[in-house]
């Protein structure tokens with residue numbers, strides 16, 4: 001264990017008219033620094049997680065964090081990008097900086113302002129996170145990539161549309177309890193299961209309710225080394241943090257297997273000396289409901305092809321044996337890509353410190369798992385978190 005989260009902040013996710021990535025960064029950074037109980041001058045190094053790729057015209061984001069306070073001037077700040085795992089990538093850069101004794105306090109901000117574009121234009125940006133040489137002509141943006149993966153999964157294991165609809169219902173039921181979520185309303189099973197004008201097919205077997213939305217938002221954490229963290233008012237420790245990258249082209253992999261996520265989970269659990277069911281909850285990367293389904297298998301909750309059991313038998317509900325995406329996940333909380341990985345860590349830190357909003361707080365949360373994924377199971381990050389004391 002080398003580092004802890006000692007302060008955090010999370011803004012409301014959604015379509016945030018009037019906000020810019022700059023205003024979102026400044027708010028998230030100042031709130032996280034205040035929550036840690038330190039001064040801006042105490043921050044040694046900054047990482048800004050932002051994917052962009054054309055969502056907004058401003059590309060160069062690192063020094064926007066310095067707008068937070070004059071005392072941040074001259075601090076080293078770097079923008080980090082690793083597709084939809086950008087937020088976790090930025091956190092890992094912070095962990096590496098602490099492990100190298102290059103800082104006492106690291107500020108990590110994850111941000112994305114996506115809704116200046118409409119869904120089709122956002123899809124054109126997101127598809128750049130595929131292997132463009134072979135995959136960029138797939139229709140419907142990144143939903144098209146996951147439409148293909150879902151069709152391949154159905155071909156191998158049978159039609160799992162019932163399970164996908166149940167995952168969507170769970171996400172929205174949980175999201176309805178989360179004041180930070182983009183969507184805070186429940187959807188019925190029939191609505192999610194049945195194609196309609198309000199729930200059309202988007203790509204392959206995926207309907208609108210199977211997709212995460214196009215969202216604006218930011219979240220931030222302050223990281224510190226363990227000895228520093230012992231003196232802080234709150235400290236959530238990394239018991240494990242693992243990154244596994246796989247080949248980018250889907251043609252070089254069995255895409256239904258999610259081997260990168262599986263290896264990331266195996267290494268993290270082994271590093272933490274834990275079994276999956278020792279965890280009190282998991283926040284997993286449900287960019288599409290089928291991603292969550294396959295991730296049940298990759299994390300080792302079920303055998304390959306049997307992921308549906310986890311949702312149909314209630315294991316992953318809020319009161320199940322392994323609650324998954326109690327926050328509403330990307331599906332209901334929203335998926336501002338650069339912010340998502342940071343958001344997952346903040347939601348987990350809140351649960352583990354007993355400070356989640358009352359509607360969201362789990363009765364017993366002692367160990368949390370986070371899985372954040374960039375591309376189609378390409379950049380895979382698992383963190384295992386626990387309170388330091």
Ligand code: COA
Pocket residue numbers: 084119120122123126141142143202208209210211212213214287335
């Ligand atoms: N889930 C549920 N409802 C959604 C939704 C979603 N993902 N996206 C939009 N809606 C709702 C809107 O709130 C709106 O509801 P209202 O009529 O009650 O106001 C309605 O659907 C229409 O919204 P609109 O934005 O016009 O929908 P759209 O068809 O243009 O976009 C998607 C829907 C699914 C195509 C879009 O959200 C999308 O592209 N998602 C995927 C994003 C992505 O690929 N992220 C990266 C993943 S790796």
